[in-house]
Amino acid sequence: MSSPQVPAGQGQGTREPWPDSCESCHSGHSSGPRTPGTLVRVTERSALAPTSAPEPTAPEPTASEPTFPEPAASEPTGSDPLVTDPLVPAPAAGVGGAVPARRPRVHYAWVVAGVALLVLLGSAGFRSAPSLMMDALHNEFGWSLGTISSATSVNLTLYGLTAPFAAALMDRFGVRLVVVCALLTISVGSGLTMLMREPWQLVLCWGVLVGLGSGSMAGAFATTITGRWFQARQGLVTGVLTAAGAAGNLVFLPVGAWLVEQHGWRSAVVVVSLAASAVAVPVLLLMRERPADLGLLPYGATEAPPAPAADSRALARSLRVLRDAARTRAFWLLAGSFAICGATTAGLVGTHFIPAAHDHGMPVTTAASLLALIGVFDVAGTVFSGWLTDRVDSRVLLTVYYGLRGLSLLLLPQLLSGSLQPPVLAFVVFYGLDWVATVPPTVALCRRHFGEDASIVFGWVLAGHQIGAAVVAGLAGLARDALGNYDLTWYGAGALCAVAVGLCLALRTGRTDRPGGDGAPAKAVGAGAVGAEV
Numbered sequence: 001m002s003s004p005q006v007p008a009g010q011g012q013g014t015r016e017p018w019p020d021s022c023e024s025c026h027s028g029h030s031s032g033p034r035t036p037g038t039l040v041r042v043t044e045r046s047a048l049a050p051t052s053a054p055e056p057t058a059p060e061p062t063a064s065e066p067t068f069p070e071p072a073a074s075e076p077t078g079s080d081p082l083v084t085d086p087l088v089p090a091p092a093a094g095v096g097g098a099v100p101a102r103r104p105r106v107h108y109a110w111v112v113a114g115v116a117l118l119v120l121l122g123s124a125g126f127r128s129a130p131s132l133m134m135d136a137l138h139n140e141f142g143w144s145l146g147t148i149s150s151a152t153s154v155n156l157t158l159y160g161l162t163a164p165f166a167a168a169l170m171d172r173f174g175v176r177l178v179v180v181c182a183l184l185t186i187s188v189g190s191g192l193t194m195l196m197r198e199p200w201q202l203v204l205c206w207g208v209l210v211g212l213g214s215g216s217m218a219g220a221f222a223t224t225i226t227g228r229w230f231q232a233r234q235g236l237v238t239g240v241l242t243a244a245g246a247a248g249n250l251v252f253l254p255v256g257a258w259l260v261e262q263h264g265w266r267s268a269v270v271v272v273s274l275a276a277s278a279v280a281v282p283v284l285l286l287m288r289e290r291p292a293d294l295g296l297l298p299y300g301a302t303e304a305p306p307a308p309a310a311d312s313r314a315l316a317r318s319l320r321v322l323r324d325a326a327r328t329r330a331f332w333l334l335a336g337s338f339a340i341c342g343a344t345t346a347g348l349v350g351t352h353f354i355p356a357a358h359d360h361g362m363p364v365t366t367a368a369s370l371l372a373l374i375g376v377f378d379v380a381g382t383v384f385s386g387w388l389t390d391r392v393d394s395r396v397l398l399t400v401y402y403g404l405r406g407l408s409l410l411l412l413p414q415l416l417s418g419s420l421q422p423p424v425l426a427f428v429v430f431y432g433l434d435w436v437a438t439v440p441p442t443v444a445l446c447r448r449h450f451g452e453d454a455s456i457v458f459g460w461v462l463a464g465h466q467i468g469a470a471v472v473a474g475l476a477g478l479a480r481d482a483l484g485n486y487d488l489t490w491y492g493a494g495a496l497c498a499v500a501v502g503l504c505l506a507l508r509t510g511r512t513d514r515p516g517g518d519g520a521p522a523k524a525v526g527a528g529a530v531g532a533e534v
Contacts, residue, residue, distance in 0.1 A: 108288070109229035109299040113237055115286050116225045119179055120244035121251065122279040123217045126186050126272050130155070130206060131354050132256045132368060136265040137202070145355065147199050149477030152351050153470040154207030155214070156342070160466020162215025164459030168318040169216075170224050176287040182216035183280040185209055191273040194266050213276075215466075223443055223455040228290050232300025234447075235440050239386020242439040253375070257354075257368035321456045330449045333503050334442060335461045337398065339468030340500040341438045344405060344493045347469030349374075349431070352476045356486040361418025370420075370428055377432025385437035394441030394448075398504040401441075405434045406497025413487045445507070 130152045137148050170178050189209025196202055222241035226234050259267040291298050298305060325331040350371075357367035388397060408431045415423040443458055450457040476489040 107299050108294055108296060109291065111286060112225060112229050112288060113241065115282050116222065116241055117244050118282060119183070119217055119279055120222065120241055122183075122275055123186075123214050126190065126210060126214060126252075126276060129190070129252075129256060129268055129272055131351050131371075132253070132260050132268060132364070133265040134355050135358065135364065136260055140265075141197075141199075143199055143202075144477075144481050146474070146477040146481045148202070149351065149474050150199075151202045151207040153474040154203050155211035156346060156466045156470035156473055158208060158211030159215035160342075160463035160470070162212055163462045163466075164318045164322065164456050165315060166216040166221065167224055167455045167459045168315070168321075170221070171317075174289050175221070175224060176283055176289070178216055179221065179283050179287070180280045182213040183276045183283070185213035185216075187273045187276040189213060190269045190276065193269045223446075223458050226443075227447075227455055229298055230300060231298045233390075235386045235389035235444060236383070237386070238443050239383045239389070239440045242382045242386070242436050251372075253368045253372040254365070257365045261365055318456055318459070321450075321453045322460050325450060325453075325457045325460065328449065330445070330507065331457065331461070333507050334445060335464035337402065337500045337503040338438070338442055338461050339464040340402070340496045340503075341436075341442075342465035342467070342469035343472040343496055344409060345435055345469070346466070347472035348409075348476055348489060348493050349435075350469075351473045352480070352486060352489070355480070357416055359480075359485060360416045362416070362420075366420060370424065373428050374432035374435060377429050378435035378437075381433030381435065381437045382439065384433075386440040389440040389444050394444045395504055395507045397441040398438055398507075399501055401434050401438050402497045402500040402504060405431065406494045406501070408434070409490050409497065410494035412490045 130148070134145060134148050137143055138145060166178060166182075186209070189205045192209070193202065193205040196205060222238060225241065226237045230237050256268045256271070259271065288294060292304070297303070353371050354364060354367040357370065358364055385397065385401075408427055412427055415421075415427050417424065442461065443454070446458040446461060447454040472489070472493070476486060479489050480486055
């Protein structure tokens with residue numbers, strides 16, 4: 001076939017007859033005249049090619065050549081690589097077998113999850129510093145462990161009470177702004193600790209400022225990210241983000257213990273301050289609020305979620321959601337069991353494991369490494385728990401988790417010794433797998449009972465978690481000062497886990513829900529309705 005011609009000046013590209021397997025059009029068409037019924041494609045001409053050379057014209061269609069309607073200029077070409085979702089079925093091929101637009105290899109939801117993971121890694125490391133400094137502060141200032149623990153109690157309390165308001169503030173002002181402000185608050189609070197001389201200054205800097213900052217990036221942050229960006233894999237992503245806390249301890253605890261031992265406790269707080277400022281940079285650059293901001297659906301979604309209701313009163317909304325949730329039995333059972341979770345993890349083991357091991361003659365660096373090793377197994381256990389949450393009844397999971405945790409805590413006083421022994425390592429592995437494995441199923445139950453307000457409700461449930469942690473952190477310090485050891489606290493924690501098992505079993509009362517059905521949310525409490533009763 002001879003090369004067809006078009007008049008010169010009518011376009012800047014060569015035209016070729018469209019092949020039988022039609023491809024998507026990736027560039028603008030020439031403005032020159034076309035023969036009706038013929039589909040053409042445009043290829044770029046070299047900038048050095050003469051513009052006066054005659055151009056080929058399209059031949060008249062023959063009876064054997066298929067004809068197709070010309071696409072409208074205003075129709076999308078599908079060239080935007082972000083407006084895709086790997087789990088959404090590809091659109092059916094168009095007339096003539098048109099191939100759909102290329103899809104990206106990575107949905108942007110995973111980028112946002114990666115930034116959230118980094119934030120939570122840092123947040124966990126920042127909170128773990130007081131446990132490293134207890135002996136150092138006691139030796140330098142003469143403060144009792146109960147006095148030092150009071151700062152940790154304030155930190156944990158504010159950490160919990162901030163979470164539900166942080167979720168509402170994220171809805172009102174955006175995730176990026178709230179998280180950046182929280183990180184800078186942590187940076188300022190930890191930096192000012194270097195100048196303290198009195199116990200109230202420790203409470204103000206590490207208790208109030210660091211507590212408020214870390215609370216703004218608590219579990220409600222992970223719940224907000226997973227709720228906005230993921231429809232599929234919610235349990236798995238929640239487990240990964242929750243495990244970030246343990247991974248942060250894994251990185252920071254050994255390094256922090258070495259810094260405290262070699263260069264003093266002030267070097268550790270300087271590292272915390274600088275790290276908090278550094279983490280704010282990727283949040284500013286990469287964090288996005290919702291998939292719709294990029295023209296995306298949530299990962300795994302097949303249709304756009306409803307637009308979020310505008311509510312400029314974050315405080316009022318948080319209190320309204322609490323008021324409505326508090327009318328349900330499910331809320332109190334979840335909050336009570338999660339308070340025991342906090343008491344037996346962050347409040348007791350997270351705060352007092354290092355000084356308790358040191359009481360038995362174990363070096364601080366060795367004890368800190370063991371606590372970090374708990375974090376290693378916590379990562380595996382929490383991710384696996386997230387995977388199980390997508391498949392198994394969350395209430396069954398919680399019952400098993402609390403039962404095994406209580407058993408391990410009852411045995412701990414007989415396992416601690418001055419050197420690293422196999423029984424202590426066995427406790428580290430067993431307890432580590434169970435550390436925060438409770439979070440994914442608890443989040444799933446919040447979604448089930450409280451629908452679109454689940455992130456705020458979980459914030460209030462997390463407040464119970466942190467209040468339980470704060471109470472036990474303070475009481476354990478007082479018990480150590482009064483009794484000279486921590487044995488009574490370990491036995492009491494084991495008994496509390498038995499109570500948590502009973503609360504989780506009570507969640508089954510009067511329910512006919514099928515196992516694994518935690519992803520189906522109940523009617524939203526915040527909409528004015530009372531959530532499903534248990």
